[in-house]
Amino acid sequence: MIIPYSRQFIDKSDIKTVVKVLKSDFLTQGPNVSIFEKNLSKFVGSKYAVAVSSASAGLHLSCLALGLKKNDILWTTPNTFVASASCGLHCGAKLDFVDIDINTNNISIKKLEEKLEKAKKFKKLPKILVPVHFSGQPTLQDEIFRLSKRYKFKVLEDASHSLGASYKKVKVGSCKWSDIAVFSFHPVKTITSGEGGVITTNNKKIYEMLLNLRTHGIVNNFNNLKKKINSKWYYEQQYLGFNYRLNDIQAALGNSQLKKITKFVKYRNTIADYYFDRLKNLNIDLPTINKNVVSTFHLFVIKLRTKNLKKYDEIFKKILSNGIGINLHYLPIHLHPLYKKMGFKKGDYPVAERYSETAISIPIYYGLTKKKVDKVIKILKRIIK
Numbered sequence: 001m002i003i004p005y006s007r008q009f010i011d012k013s014d015i016k017t018v019v020k021v022l023k024s025d026f027l028t029q030g031p032n033v034s035i036f037e038k039n040l041s042k043f044v045g046s047k048y049a050v051a052v053s054s055a056s057a058g059l060h061l062s063c064l065a066l067g068l069k070k071n072d073i074l075w076t077t078p079n080t081f082v083a084s085a086s087c088g089l090h091c092g093a094k095l096d097f098v099d100i101d102i103n104t105n106n107i108s109i110k111k112l113e114e115k116l117e118k119a120k121k122f123k124k125l126p127k128i129l130v131p132v133h134f135s136g137q138p139t140l141q142d143e144i145f146r147l148s149k150r151y152k153f154k155v156l157e158d159a160s161h162s163l164g165a166s167y168k169k170v171k172v173g174s175c176k177w178s179d180i181a182v183f184s185f186h187p188v189k190t191i192t193s194g195e196g197g198v199i200t201t202n203n204k205k206i207y208e209m210l211l212n213l214r215t216h217g218i219v220n221n222f223n224n225l226k227k228k229i230n231s232k233w234y235y236e237q238q239y240l241g242f243n244y245r246l247n248d249i250q251a252a253l254g255n256s257q258l259k260k261i262t263k264f265v266k267y268r269n270t271i272a273d274y275y276f277d278r279l280k281n282l283n284i285d286l287p288t289i290n291k292n293v294v295s296t297f298h299l300f301v302i303k304l305r306t307k308n309l310k311k312y313d314e315i316f317k318k319i320l321s322n323g324i325g326i327n328l329h330y331l332p333i334h335l336h337p338l339y340k341k342m343g344f345k346k347g348d349y350p351v352a353e354r355y356s357e358t359a360i361s362i363p364i365y366y367g368l369t370k371k372k373v374d375k376v377i378k379i380l381k382r383i384i385k
C-alpha cells in the first residue's frame with residue numbers, strides 16, 4: 001500500500017449530505033451552490049463568491065472578467081500547475097514568468113519589481129499578474145498590491161493550495177490585496193468537492209460578469225438586460241460564455257467539508273511541525289515559512305542538496321519503491337514543450353529550474369497517522385544520506 005502525498009478525507013456526514021442531494025429535486029445547480037458560495041465568502045471574508053466546475057475554469061473566467069484580450073500580457077510564476085498560465089493562453093494573451101524566491105519557492109518580489117521596471121521602459125507591462133500561494137504559504141500580498149497600484153496591473157490570486165491560509169491575520173481569498181482569488185477543491189486540496197472551485201472578489205461588476213460567463217454569457221437579471229422586458233421567460237446571451245457550473249452534489253460535499261477546514265489545516269500543521277523536528281538533521285532543506293503567515297501545508301516540500309539530477313532521480317525512485325507516494329511540484333511551466341515552442345528555454349528562470357531538480361513533496365494530509373508519518377521519516381533517513 002502506497003502512502004500518497006495527499007488525499008481526501010470523507011466522513012459519514014459528507015456521505016449523508018451527498019445522499020440527501022441525490023434524493024432531492026436538484027442535481028445540477030440548486031440551493032446548495034448558493035449556500036456553499038455564502039459560507040465560503042463568509043469564511044474568507046470576501047463580499048462575493050462564485051462556485052465553478054474547477055479552479056482551472058475559475059482562472060479562465062477570471063481572466064475574461066478582468067478583460068484579458070488577445071496580445072495582452074499575463075505574468076505568473078514558473079513554479080505552479082499549468083492552469084495558472086493556461087488561463088492566459090485561452091484568452092489569446094502572451095505569457096511571461098517571474099522567477100521564484102529561493103527560500104519560500106513563491107514568486108520573488110525583488111525579481112517582480114525589477115521585471116516591472118524593465119517592462120515599463122519597453123511598454124510591455126502585464127495586464128494581469130497571477131501570484132500562486134505555493135504549497136499553501138501566502139505570497140507577500142501587500143507588496144504585490146503596492147506594485148499593482150504603481151504599475152497598474154490586476155492581481156488574480158491562484159489560491160488553489162490555500163483555503164484556510166492567512167497573511168498578516170487576513171484570510172487568503174478576502175481579496176484585501178487583490179481583484180480576484182480562485183480556490184480548487186480537487187481531492188488533494190485542503191477540502192474537496194470531488195472536482196470544483198470557487199472564485200472570490202469584492203467587486204460587484206466582476207461578480208456579475210463571472211455569474212454570466214459561468215452560464216454561457218446569459219443574462220436574466222432585469223437591471224442588466226439590454227432590452228427591458230420584465231418577464232419570467234426573457235433572457236439574453238450578451239457574451240460568449242461557458243458551462244462552468246458546479247453541481248449541487250459537489251456543492252453539498254464542499255459545504256460539508258468546509259465545516260472541517262480549521263481542523264484539516266491544524267492537522268496538516270501538526271504533521272509539518274513533526275517533520276520540521278524529525279527531519280532537521282537530514283541533508284535536505286526544509287520549507288521556509290514566513291513569520292506572519294499561516295500556511296495550509298497543502299504540500300510539504302523538502303529539497304535535496306545534491307546538484308546531480310541523476311542522483312535526484314535515483315533517490316526519487318528509491319523512495320517511491322518503498323511505498324511512499326512522493327511527487328514533484330512542479331516542473332517549471334516554461335520547460336514544457338508547449339512553452340518551448342513559444343521560445344522559452346532552459347536558463348530563463350534559473351531558481352525555479354534548480355528548485356525542480358531538488359524538490360520532493362512528501363506525504364501530508366488530514367488522517368495521515370503518526371505511524372505512517374514515522375514510516376515516511378524512517379525511509380527518508382535511510383535513503384537520503
Ligand SMILES: Cc1ncc(COP(=O)(O)O)c(C=O)c1O
Nearest residue numbers: 054055056081083160184185186
Ligand atoms: C496551483 C494550481 N492552480 C490551478 C489548479 C487547477 O485546479 P483544478 O484541478 O481545480 O482545475 C491546480 C490544481 O492542481 C493547482 O495546483
